[in-house]
Amino acid sequence: MSLRIESSTLGPFGTNTYLVTDEATKHCIIVDAPPESAELLLPQIRENALVVEALLLTHGHWDHIADAGAFASGNIPVFAHQDDAACYSTPEKFAPFYMSVLPYLSQNDFQPVKIARWIKDGEKIALLGREFEARHVPGHAPGSLLFYCATEKLAFSGDAIFQNSIGRTDLPGGSWDTLVHSIRTKIYTLPDDTILLPGHGGTTRVAEEKDHNPYVRPE
Ligand SMILES: [Zn+2]
Numbered sequence: 001m002s003l004r005i006e007s008s009t010l011g012p013f014g015t016n017t018y019l020v021t022d023e024a025t026k027h028c029i030i031v032d033a034p035p036e037s038a039e040l041l042l043p044q045i046r047e048n049a050l051v052v053e054a055l056l057l058t059h060g061h062w063d064h065i066a067d068a069g070a071f072a073s074g075n076i077p078v079f080a081h082q083d084d085a086a087c088y089s090t091p092e093k094f095a096p097f098y099m100s101v102l103p104y105l106s107q108n109d110f111q112p113v114k115i116a117r118w119i120k121d122g123e124k125i126a127l128l129g130r131e132f133e134a135r136h137v138p139g140h141a142p143g144s145l146l147f148y149c150a151t152e153k154l155a156f157s158g159d160a161i162f163q164n165s166i167g168r169t170d171l172p173g174g175s176w177d178t179l180v181h182s183i184r185t186k187i188y189t190l191p192d193d194t195i196l197l198p199g200h201g202g203t204t205r206v207a208e209e210k211d212h213n214p215y216v217r218p219e
């Protein structure tokens with residue numbers, strides 16, 4: 001039985017969150033926790049009696065983790081990459097940047113997130129009775145992760161690559177060269193028919209980006 005994927009676009013930066021449910025077992029995972037995602041998803045999870053196996057964070061930027069603490073305090077284990085550890089342990093350090101763009105935010109909007117498990121490049125993670133492969137794809141953020149499920153032919157790609165675009169590299173720890181290398185070696189090496197579910201915007205496919213992405217051409 002295949003997975004049901006519900007995406008919602010939330011918060012001031014239009015960040016995607018994904019609720020991925022195995023209808024047969026009623027187990028699910030969540031990918032990224034933008035503002036208001038806990039308010040939206042936790043009641044749904046309760047009403048449908050879903051068991052949340054994990055919240056996967058693609059990277060530590062505020063628009064992807066703002067509600068992660070709310071999920072974690074509901075006993076949902078949170079998985080992330082250690083290179084963004086500061087974003088999770090001391091998010092208030094990054095508050096001035098976001099508050100300069102969004103003056104209505106307060107320090108209260110930047111709560112630390114307890115990470116249950118640090119995920120490494122190449123790690124195989126058992127979720128929803130399937131194997132997910134984590135790939136470290138730094139460049140947009142140092143701790144960017146992609147989560148690839150070969151049997152479902154899909155990958156949650158965070159802010160590394162978007163439909164016909166790529167992530168910005170001007171934020172702290174960002175690097176254009178590193179991002180280009182990540183995309184060429186960790187994303188363009190996925191099977192062509194892999195569906196990419198990014199952190200912003202609509203879904204795309206690996207072949208589509210190899211053929212048409214104007215920023216990163218395959219080597
Ligand atoms: Zn980001």
Ligand SMILES: [Zn+2]
Nearest residue numbers: 015063159199
């Ligand atoms: Zn983002």
